[in-house]
Amino acid sequence: MTSSKSELAELVREVVGLVTAEDIGRIVPGLLRVAEMTDGHWSGDRQNIFHAVLAATDGFQKELVHRLAARYHELEPGSHPRRHIVSVLTCLRTMGTAVEGQPLDTRAALIDLAAEQDVHYDPGHLIRLAELEQADGRELPGEFVAVVRRSYLTLWNGKKALAALVARFDEPAVNPGEAWSDEALAEVAELGDDWRRLLAHAATATAARPSAKWDRTGRTLIAALDADEVRERLLSWLRLVGRPRTRPLLPPRYGPDPNATFDPYNADALRGLAWLLSLLPAHPETARALGALAEATLRKVPGLGPVNPKVANAAVNALARIDSEAALAELARLATRVTFKGTLKLLDTALDARAKTMGLSREEIEELAVPAYGLTEVGRAEHRLGEATALLEVRGPKAVLSWRNANGRTVKSVPAAVRRDHADELKELKAAVKDIDRMLPAQSERLDRQFLARRGWPYAAWRERYLDHPLVGTLARRLLWTVDGTTAGYADGALRTLADTPVTEGTRVELWHPVGHDPAEIVAWRDWLERHGVTQPFKQAHREVYLLTDAERTTGTYSNRFAAHVLRQYQFHSLAAIRGWHNKLRLAVDDEAPPAVRELPQWGLRAEYWIGGDGGEDYDEITDSGSFLRLRTDQVRFYPIDAPHNSAHCCGGEYRMWLRDGADPVEPVPLTDIPPLVLSEVLRDVDLFVGVASVGNDPTWQDGGPDGRFREYWTSYGFGELGASAQTRRVLLERLIPRLAIADRCTIEGRFLQVKGERHTYKIHLGSGNILMTPDDRYLCIVPKSNPAAPQAGYLPYEGDRMLAVILSKAMMLADDTKITDPTILSQL
Structure with missing residues (x-):
């Protein structure tokens, strides 16, 4: 709300007069009008209001606090007027209003007000409220315990100031206010002390990995219960993770919204639940839930980043501890989907360790990790359930479940007899559909990366792991392959050449790429795919080929083909991670950062895309967290993979090579020495970044963006x-x-x-x-x-x-x- 200084000064004088006259009926609206005009800032002459309150009678002060609390509870949760009331009470408290002499209903109101906050910045106030309430024999509400715990974990002095108070809290086992924790607390209250102890143990998972002692305690607690019931209840709680808070917290004036992330105390408990699941007998549903938990907790929140990476890491660690096909499949799937660097490193470590244990390469582990998900042939399975038949099929990028009745006629919905007599089998079939829909894009992305992996397969292993695999085969049979130098595609039940001659044997197989092939041959294969009705899972026959241009031969060691573009930074950052590039977000700070980099160990090369932050003339086009909204792009270069790294100022400028211990600079590799397939694939990635993230394809930017700059x-x-x-x-x-x-x-x-x-x-x-x-x-x-x-x-x-x-x-x-x-x-x- 915009108002002149004179209007504000007049309103402040009016409110001071209301306080002096102890006009309790009009004082609350007046205070809130001042708070709205100043956005809750009580500096300067506005403090005269509080001096007047402190000079008023004790009864007036108590009634004012009581009415503010009552008005607070009439307002919408999370609204600005609620925050303004908190600011008024905070200012009264810091200027000398004591809590001790207030009636119980006012203290209860203050406790409720504190519980609406993510973090309370006055630990002393929390301690006084708790001590007074406990001295009167009253139980502290769970929401108040929650804000104390959050403040303990979050404030710079929280652990020192609140440790003694937090140590006195045995209840609730986890903080209320989130969908999963409310459900857990409600169930535990009915189930008894053994369940409460198990949930409380989960909340002690404060380390990055479980200790042997933590595991022993967890196994002992599980042994007192039924393991299958423990799994079912823990999984039911985890399925609620990520839903909106059941009791919204007041958003702060600055910084990320606490309602978009997790309660930090409950995040430890979620980590513990994941670890407890890994102590139970392996089960496919456990692997599914842990994979979903990892993805849900890595969801990006504006101004914050991933919701809670430590919970995602716990889910990955739990999957790594489970010795089952389903758990390995989830690890392999997540490795193709996760872009957060810390979690991706854990995934790589887990898969490398599993490969070493099995005496296989990392690539072979990823191939063998893909389950059939109930498919009995490539892209298809029939399951007889009583007199009905379920048909599970993969159609393009999706799985479809359809039904036939006893007469063989297709029906639109699940037969009632199946729902009644085969509920467990039906549940598994529906889960298989979801699993396939999650795994297919992951496998498609993995196959798309094989062009630069220089991967080849013995013919028999390739048929088993790719062409005839029940799930991967739905992708592999829509791609072109080179068998002992002969290009072939799959149609009419067999591998076939361009002339439709069957290919029935071979020695070595590679994924076909259009680089190096005659344009007429490429067009012929496009016609072949169309003739046979083959829709490829990604561009292969129609894949763009980026050949060296005359301009690039002139520049010699760098390409300017995708320079001078303006990209949305966060969109670029996500795309780069998906395509296997390493990138560091540019912040509007006095620091340096490397370019976006894709390492190509099979080729001994490192590709670099030079970028710099663009914050506008006054550096005002940045996020609340200080990162640039946009980037400007520059050259693409290649270096030997072990060459020292380049870096440049985050705000842009010249890139320089960091040299240590007297090392000599390493020159970029001439573009003429870059293998054509590598050059084409790297430039294709960069073209994708520009094509998707450029502000030029935003239809709302016809005015040129901020101040028309673009x-x-x-x-x-x-x-x-x-x-x-x-x-x-x-x-x-x-x-x-x-x-x-x-x-x-x-x-x-x-x-x-x-x-x-x-x-x-x-x-x-x-x-x-x-x-x-x-x-x-x-x-x-x-x-x-x-x-x-x-x-x-x-x-x-x-x-x-x-x-x-x-x-x-x-x-x-x-x-x-x-x-x-x-x-x-x-x-x-």
């Missing part, structure tokens, strides 16, 4: 020359458009898909998806959905091109522009 860049990127991936998209659209229902309204003109509507003719840029309208090339802003579904266009040669889906969905809408109802779009037409 208007020229946005225009040149959003409507400029097509990059390699957009060129591939153009070639594909030339084949797709004739099959669309709107084919007569569409033509491809240079960089654009031109769509003729009733109101206008529209030009959709094939790189950014941005739109221009006739007659004067006016810009049309249409913000796509986060995951747009591509309209039905018949056969598609590969999966995963989000921009293709965006362009096609926009084309379908604009071709029938008289039926558009969105007011935001209509106002532009």
Whole structure:
């Protein structure tokens, strides 16, 4: 709320007058108006209000606190007025208002107010409230115990100031206020002391790994209970992790919202629950739950990062301690999905240790770790349940469960007899569908990384682990392979050459890549895939090939092909991690950071993409945590993998090589010496970073962003020359458009898909998806959905091109522009 200094000063004088007159009916609204105008800052002449309160009668002071507390509980949880009331009470307390003389109902109100906070910054106040309440024989509410515990763990002096008080708390076993902890506390209250002791033991998991003593205690506590029931209850609690808090906490004025993360005391308990599960007999559901817990706790929170990496690490450690196929599968799956560096390191360590134990390579472990998930043949299984038959199939990127009745007729829903008589089998089938849907993208990503892994397989092992594997085979049979130098794809039940000749044996198999192949051969294989109706899980036959340009031969040791772009930093950072690059977030601080790096040990090389932070002229375009919102890009270079690392100031500037112990600088490897496949794949990654993270493809940035600084860049990127991936998209659209229902309204003109509507003719840029309208090339802003579904266009040669889906969905809408109802779009037409 904006107000002039004179208005504020007048209001402060008015409130002081109300206090002096002890006008209790009007004082609370007046105080809250001042708090709203100043956002709870009580400096300067505003403190005259509190001096007046302290000079008032004792009865007035008590009644004021009581009314503030009552008003607090009338307001919405988490609202700003609630925070303002806390600021008023805090100021009264710090200026001398004592707690000791207040009536019990006021003290209870203050306890409730304290319990609404994530952390209380006055440990002495918490101690006084607790001592007074306990002296009167009253039990402290669980929410108040929770804020004491959180303050103990979080404040810089918390452990020293609150240790004695925390040591007196035996109850509750975990802090209330989170969905899982509330459920656990409610169940434990019914189940008895043995369960309470088990839950309390989980909360003592304060180390990075369980000690032998911790494990012994855990086994003893489990032995007093039924192991199967322990597993079922612990898993039911873990399934609730990540749900919204049941009692929201007041958000702070600065910093991340505590409601978006975990209670730190409960985080220890979650870590302990994961460890306890690893002490139980192995079970597939345990592995699923621990894998899901790791992913849920690594979810990114703006301004904070991962929700709680230490819980994710505990889940990984628990999986590593479980000797089962399902646990190994989860470790391998997570290794392809997790991007947080600390957790990824734990995953690598666990998989390397398992490989060493089994006498296999890391790559072989990852291959052997993929379960069949109930599939009895490639992508398919039939399960007889009474008189009904369940058909589990993998269709493209998803698993589908369908049913046939006793007559062999397909039915839409699960037969009632199956629900009644085969509940456990039905549960496992539904779990298998979820497992497959989680594992398929992980395996697709692993296969996509094999191009740079220089991986080859003996023919028999390859057939077993890839082509004929019940799950991986659904991906492998949609890719092209090289068998003893002969390219082959799978169709009509066999490996076949371009001429459809079966390939039935071989010695050595590798994943086919278009680099080094004649363009006519590549086009022929694209036609072969289309003829056989094969949709590849990622771009392979249509994969972009990045050959050395004349400009790069001139620069010699670096490529400027993807320099001078402006990228959204967090989106770039996530993409880089997914593609196997190491990157450090740029903070607006006086520090240096290395470039984004992808190490290629099989080639003895290290690829670098040089980047720098962009915070605007006044460095005001940064997050609350101090990191840049955007990056500017520079060169791509290659170095020997053991060369000293380069670094540059986080805010940008020249990169320099860090030399130690008198070491000589190492020159970058000439681009002409980089193997063509390596150059192509690295540049393809960088093209992906730019294509996805560039501000140029944001349809809402037509004004050029903050102060219009990026208007020229946005225009040149959003409507400029097509990059390699957009060129591939153009070639594909030339084949797709004739099959669309709107084919007569569409033509491809240079960089654009031109769509003729009733109101206008529209030009959709094939790189950014941005739109221009006739007659004067006016810009049309249409913000796509986060995951747009591509309209039905018949056969598609590969999966995963989000921009293709965006362009096609926009084309379908604009071709029938008289039926558009969105007011935001209509106002532009």
